Amino acid sequence: MVCNGIKRAPSKATVHSLALYCLLIKKDQGDRRLMRSVHPRQGCSKRGLAWAILFVVVGVTSLYLWSLELERGGKAAARETDFRTCRCKAFISVDIKKSRIPGAGKGAFAKENISAGTLLWDIKCDAILAEDDWEPCWMIPYDDITRKLLYSLALPASKTPVSDFLVLLLLWSTLEGCDLVNDSCRDTKKKQCFLISFGPLNYINHGKEDANVACPSDAMRFQHHVSAAALVAIKNITAGDEILQNYQDYHETDPFLNSIKRKLGFEFEANLNDDLNPKLDL
Numbered sequence: 191m192v193c194n195g196i197k198r199a200p201s202k203a204t205v206h207s208l209a210l211y212c213l214l215i216k217k218d219q220g221d222r223r224l225m226r227s228v229h230p231r232q233g234c235s236k237r238g239l240a241w242a243i244l245f246v247v248v249g250v251t252s253l254y255l256w257s258l259e260l261e262r263g264g265k266a267a268a269r270e271t272d273f274r275t276c277r278c279k280a281f282i283s284v285d286i287k288k289s290r291i292p293g294a295g296k297g298a299f300a301k302e303n304i305s306a307g308t309l310l311w312d313i314k315c316d317a318i319l320a321e322d323d324w325e326p327c328w329m330i331p332y333d334d335i336t337r338k339l340l341y342s343l344a345l346p347a348s349k350t351p352v353s354d355f356l357v358l359l360l361l362w363s364t365l366e367g368c369d370l371v372n373d374s375c376r377d378t379k380k381k382q383c384f385l386i387s388f389g390p391l392n393y394i395n396h397g398k399e400d401a402n403v404a405c406p407s408d409a410m411r412f413q414h415h416v417s418a419a420a421l422v423a424i425k426n427i428t429a430g431d432e433i434l435q436n437y438q439d440y441h442e443t444d445p446f447l448n449s450i451k452r453k454l455g456f457e458f459e460a461n462l463n464d465d466l467n468p469k470l471d472l
């Protein structure tokens with residue numbers, strides 16, 4: 191595309207900008223020629239009007255191009271780690287009742303004996319999805335957009351029913367590696383996603399020495415063909431035992447997330463990592 195000596199490869203945005211630029215220059219030159227033949231006062235008001243129109247056209251077009259740019263950027267960011275609807279399944283049934291841990295709320299209790307190595311829960315996000323009896327669950331990238339959203343939620347001024355709902359989601363989510371095939375549960379250097387599911391195993395509370403379930407070891411994953419986020423029994427569990435997992439197995443050691451949790455009042459989970467992370471001010 192050539193306009194008054196400007197030559198460019200015609201990308202979509204460039205074509206728009208150049209077409210507008212050509213239009214403006216030609217209009218401006220035309221206007222000036224026109225002005226010479228009219229009365230100065232009349233020319234002045236016409237020129238004012240022309241400039242006003244130009245101003246509006248340039249403004250609107252810039253806004254349009256900017257929004258295109260934002261959309262393109264957003265799509266590129268989303269492509270980096272996608273929001274995914276997956277399928278999750280619990281392979282055991284549990285009773286949900288008051289936890290034996292003081293102040294921990296409700297907990298999940300085994301309904302039957304479970305032997306060490308048994309698969310309790312798994313998630314699949316690949317193309318060939320699990321059977322129909324697997325429940326939908328979601329992976330949300332823990333990226334800049336999510337961080338900004340969390341940051342805005344943590345500000346009291348922006349507290350709304352929607353933010354309350356999101357806070358609830360945060361309580362019911364765990365931070366995992368996004369790659370459920372190649373990551374391991376403890377690999378904090380990889381990209382991270384919130385895993386959101388609403389199954390009964392979400393009632394599993396935190397325990398350290400008394401933890402009886404965990405993410406699978408590499409050997410177990412190979413044996414069971416399960417995801418990095420799956421849950422397996424690491425001890426024999428007797429019917430009636432409370433099921434406990436060491437929350438520090440997960441990625442919830444991120445300083446920013448901990449500072450957000452503290453702000454939102456999730457003292458327990460934020461304090462889990464006190465020894466690992468300094469207290470941050472937002």
Ligand SMILES: C[S@@+](CC[C@H](N)C(=O)[O-])C[C@H]1O[C@@H](n2cnc3c(N)ncnc32)[C@H](O)[C@@H]1O
Binds near residue numbers: 294296393397
């Ligand atoms: C995924 S939920 C587990 C279910 C939860 N107990 C309930 O009643 O909804 C995680 C929350 O449970 C509580 N929790 C889990 N383990 C705990 C523990 N060992 N001591 C105190 N609170 C605990 C914390 O409030 C934590 O944020």
